[in-house]
Amino acid sequence: MKLSGVEIRTIRVPLVSPFRTSFGTETIREALVVRAVTGEAEGWGECGAGIAPLYSSEYTHASADVLSRYLIPALAGVADLDAHRVAPALAGFKGHRMAKAALETAVLDAELRAAGVSFGRALGAVHASVPCGVSVGITGSIPELLDAVAGYLEAGYLRIKLKIEPGWDVEPVRAVRERFGDILLQVDANTAYGRGDARHLAGLDPFGLLLLEQPLAEDDLRGHAELAARISTPICLDESIVSARAAADAIAMGACQVVNIKPGRVGGYLEARRIHDVCAAHGVPVWCGGMLETGLGRAANVALAALPGFTLPGDTSASERYYRTDLTPPFVLEDGHLAVPAGPGLGVAPIPEVLDEVTVATEWVPL
Numbered sequence: 001m002k003l004s005g006v007e008i009r010t011i012r013v014p015l016v017s018p019f020r021t022s023f024g025t026e027t028i029r030e031a032l033v034v035r036a037v038t039g040e041a042e043g044w045g046e047c048g049a050g051i052a053p054l055y056s057s058e059y060t061h062a063s064a065d066v067l068s069r070y071l072i073p074a075l076a077g078v079a080d081l082d083a084h085r086v087a088p089a090l091a092g093f094k095g096h097r098m099a100k101a102a103l104e105t106a107v108l109d110a111e112l113r114a115a116g117v118s119f120g121r122a123l124g125a126v127h128a129s130v131p132c133g134v135s136v137g138i139t140g141s142i143p144e145l146l147d148a149v150a151g152y153l154e155a156g157y158l159r160i161k162l163k164i165e166p167g168w169d170v171e172p173v174r175a176v177r178e179r180f181g182d183i184l185l186q187v188d189a190n191t192a193y194g195r196g197d198a199r200h201l202a203g204l205d206p207f208g209l210l211l212l213e214q215p216l217a218e219d220d221l222r223g224h225a226e227l228a229a230r231i232s233t234p235i236c237l238d239e240s241i242v243s244a245r246a247a248a249d250a251i252a253m254g255a256c257q258v259v260n261i262k263p264g265r266v267g268g269y270l271e272a273r274r275i276h277d278v279c280a281a282h283g284v285p286v287w288c289g290g291m292l293e294t295g296l297g298r299a300a301n302v303a304l305a306a307l308p309g310f311t312l313p314g315d316t317s318a319s320e321r322y323y324r325t326d327l328t329p330p331f332v333l334e335d336g337h338l339a340v341p342a343g344p345g346l347g348v349a350p351i352p353e354v355l356d357e358v359t360v361a362t363e364w365v366p367l
């Protein structure tokens with residue numbers, strides 16, 4: 001494929017409600033939309049970095065800069081470009097996995113649209129729809145939390161995930177269990193606890209949680225392994241799993257029993273597929289995490305979540321969980337499931353007037 005250039009758009013989309021986690025509260029989603037222009041087709045990608053380096057070290061302004069200054073120009077020298085050649089061409093640049101993922105996804109989308117092949121088919125999807133869970137932020141009170149959970153269960157979500165942090169953990173979980181019974185329930189700490197909190201986190205064990213997601217720091221595999229030996233709730237890692245090798249190491253060290261796969265965090269959908277395969281080889285269940293993607297990233301995540309090893313509902317929620325108006329036609333929950341787009345490539349594209357409305361900056365990088 002001949003890449004003639006890449007457009008980087010910074011978009012800002014208001015959230016339908018504030019989303020509070022242990023690292024802060026978001027009311028507007030700032031993200032990047034990347035459009036790769038080739039002779040045969042154009043492809044779309046989305047960068048999941050946040051407005052500030054709070055979930056991970058990446059943030060939108062830095063991602064836009066590294067894309068235009070280093071990553072996109074690096075593709076100029078690649079003869080006969082295809083999606084599998086993107087990561088090797090960018091490997092010399094350290095980190096910036098979400099920026100790399102957005103670029104690889106846009107090249108993959110262009111390649112697949114030109115070939116008339118869907119993302120699901122290219123990745124190895126085996127289902128036409130996927131069961132969906134939802135991530136519920138920290139609320140101001142327990143009654144507010146119970147109302148939010150009731151609303152999502154009413155909407156049909158098959159699994160509830162509660163954000164927790166020190167001071168908001170055992171009590172909210174107890175309240176949800178007491179009110180809603182044995183629903184599929186899990187929690188996500190986004191690294192908010194320390195190695196000294198094992199006894200406190202064991203206080204979650206009586207509630208039969210599916211998993212405890214990323215209680216400790218991203219780089220503390222040893223701490224997670226020690227914690228796993230002291231609590232009965234299975235540990236799931238998110239921030240720590242930055243590559244297939246990291247997944248293999250975490251599993252070998254007993255640092256996790258479940259893995260949250262997020263393509264942006266690991267550098268793209270091709271590496272995400274490799275992590276799926278590593279986990280399947282070890283009998284470790286995986287599910288698809290979310291970064292409040294627009295319909296572009298959502299389409300790719302739903303395709304990934306249709307692979308055989310994704311045996312747990314993911315954070316692949318409907319568009320309306322986050323946005324009043326999505327960039328693409330909305331993803332609508334049906335019986336707790338989202339349909340896997342069947343069209344070529346992502347199978348969806350931005351609605352031009354919506355994309356223009358939410359675009360706050362555009363940069364064209366010619367090759």
Ligand SMILES: CC(=O)N[C@@H](Cc1ccc2ccccc2c1)C(=O)O
Nearest residue numbers: 026049050055135289290291292315
């Ligand atoms: C659905 C969910 O809980 N996602 C992340 C946390 C998260 C939440 C909000 C975000 C906002 C902007 C950028 C990244 C973000 C990541 C997680 O699983 O840990």
Ligand SMILES: [Mg+2]
Nearest residue numbers: 188213214238
């Ligand atoms: Mg998480």
